[in-house]
Amino acid sequence: MGRIPGQNGEEFHTLSQPGHPTIVLVAGEASGDQLGAALMDRLREQYPQVKFAGIGGKQMKAAGMDAWWDAEELAVFGLFEVLSHFPRLLRLRRELHRRLEALAPDVFIGIDAPDFNLGLEIKLRRAGIKTVHYVSPTVWAWRRRRVRKIGRAADLVLCLFPFEPGFYSGHGIAATYVGHPMADQVTADRDPAQARNRLGLDPDLGTIALLPGSRTGEVSRLAEPMIESARILAAERPELQFVAAMANGSVRQVFQETLNRLNFHAISMVENEPRSVIAAADAVICASGTATLETMLVNRPMVVTYRISPASYALAKSLRLVRTQLFALPNILAGEMLVPELIQQDATSERLVAETKRWLDDGKARMALRERFDEMQEQLRCDASTRAAEAVAGLLES
Numbered sequence: 001m002g003r004i005p006g007q008n009g010e011e012f013h014t015l016s017q018p019g020h021p022t023i024v025l026v027a028g029e030a031s032g033d034q035l036g037a038a039l040m041d042r043l044r045e046q047y048p049q050v051k052f053a054g055i056g057g058k059q060m061k062a063a064g065m066d067a068w069w070d071a072e073e074l075a076v077f078g079l080f081e082v083l084s085h086f087p088r089l090l091r092l093r094r095e096l097h098r099r100l101e102a103l104a105p106d107v108f109i110g111i112d113a114p115d116f117n118l119g120l121e122i123k124l125r126r127a128g129i130k131t132v133h134y135v136s137p138t139v140w141a142w143r144r145r146r147v148r149k150i151g152r153a154a155d156l157v158l159c160l161f162p163f164e165p166g167f168y169s170g171h172g173i174a175a176t177y178v179g180h181p182m183a184d185q186v187t188a189d190r191d192p193a194q195a196r197n198r199l200g201l202d203p204d205l206g207t208i209a210l211l212p213g214s215r216t217g218e219v220s221r222l223a224e225p226m227i228e229s230a231r232i233l234a235a236e237r238p239e240l241q242f243v244a245a246m247a248n249g250s251v252r253q254v255f256q257e258t259l260n261r262l263n264f265h266a267i268s269m270v271e272n273e274p275r276s277v278i279a280a281a282d283a284v285i286c287a288s289g290t291a292t293l294e295t296m297l298v299n300r301p302m303v304v305t306y307r308i309s310p311a312s313y314a315l316a317k318s319l320r321l322v323r324t325q326l327f328a329l330p331n332i333l334a335g336e337m338l339v340p341e342l343i344q345q346d347a348t349s350e351r352l353v354a355e356t357k358r359w360l361d362d363g364k365a366r367m368a369l370r371e372r373f374d375e376m377q378e379q380l381r382c383d384a385s386t387r388a389a390e391a392v393a394g395l396l397e398s
Contacts, residue, residue, distance in 0.1 A: 020049040021106040028074030028113030031290045033057030042389035074113050121153035134158040176391045179382025188299035195279035205241045209281035211291045214247035221307040223258035228349035231264045242267040245277040283359040296330045299373045301359040304328040305342040
């Protein structure tokens with residue numbers, strides 16, 4: 001029986017013993033790391049002798065992964081941004097593929113990061129390794145032709161949203177709805193004053209939260225319109241205070257540099273506590289992405305905004321890669337525009353201010369949104385990590 005060494009000195013058997021599976025997972029960025037760690041915990045309940053290796057972040061490492069590389073290596077977004085990192089990512093994937101061929105794990109689980117994981121999954125599946133793709137790529141929204149690639153890549157797709165398996169069944173691809181783990185972990189917070197106290201904010205002041213994203217590239221594009229919107233609101237409504245969620249030190253540095261350049265410092269910055277920042281708010285100005293789901297689950301009105309590089313956006317438009325008129329996850333789940341979306345040229349400070357003031361001033365709209373968000377959370381709360389682990393176990397035992 002052959003072996004390969006892990007980076008922590010642990011040796012992995014290239015052939016697993018019954019009940020002792022070897023599972024390789026690859027996650028990119030913080031949301032994938034969170035999903036992977038929860039899945040690993042549930043899989044260990046079913047297979048106490050399981051061994052995990054691959055690419056993950058702090059949470060997956062803490063859950064027992066032998067991390068060959070850190071998840072930050074894959075945290076790249078945008079068509080042209082990916083191209084600039086392509087040689088490095090290609091070298092990493094080649095080395096990862098070499099390790100996986102030597103290890104021959106019982107199952108490979110690619111968590112999100114489809115541009116990196118799908119090509120790898122195709123090669124592994126051809127080699128007889130079972131493959132799972134956890135988090136459906138948004139093929140129902142854009143780059144729809146990728147569904148054929150997913151069919152070649154994955155023995156099983158684990159879907160976070162209830163409308164996704166039906167899309168895949170129409171293409172003959174095995175897919176299972178597991179729910180969203182965040183919906184199991186996050187409950188609506190009805191007491192913003194308590195959250196403000198935790199963050200050292202004035203509990204009696206109206207509060208606007210800014211969530212500019214988790215990647216430095218997106219923060220560099222969104223920081224200025226968000227900060228300018230805070231400046232305008234502060235001048236018009238002195239009773240407001242502002243707090244911004246910083247995903248990490250690099251994001252904080254980019255945001256701070258923009259604050260300095262614009263000479264506006266009336267925004268508190270809080271690192272690594274996005275949920276508390278959201279809970280402290282009366283309204284949230286939020287980058288499109290997973291944070292919109294978290295804001296929905298905490299149950300706060302939001303204005304969703306996003307910018308990618310002009311070149312990436314122009315290419316996506318010219319190639320007709322986008323197939324949906326809705327970008328924010330709450331809107332996609334609802335099938336309608338529940339919260340405003342300000343994308344690309346619409347992502348201006350003036351538009352952000354106008355939509356934020358609408359939430360602050362329209363109590364009926366806030367109440368109606370709260371009721372819809374409560375309904376949507378119930379739909380997503382399914383003990384997702386347990387269901388995902390059961391689906392992986394079913395594939396292992398098949």
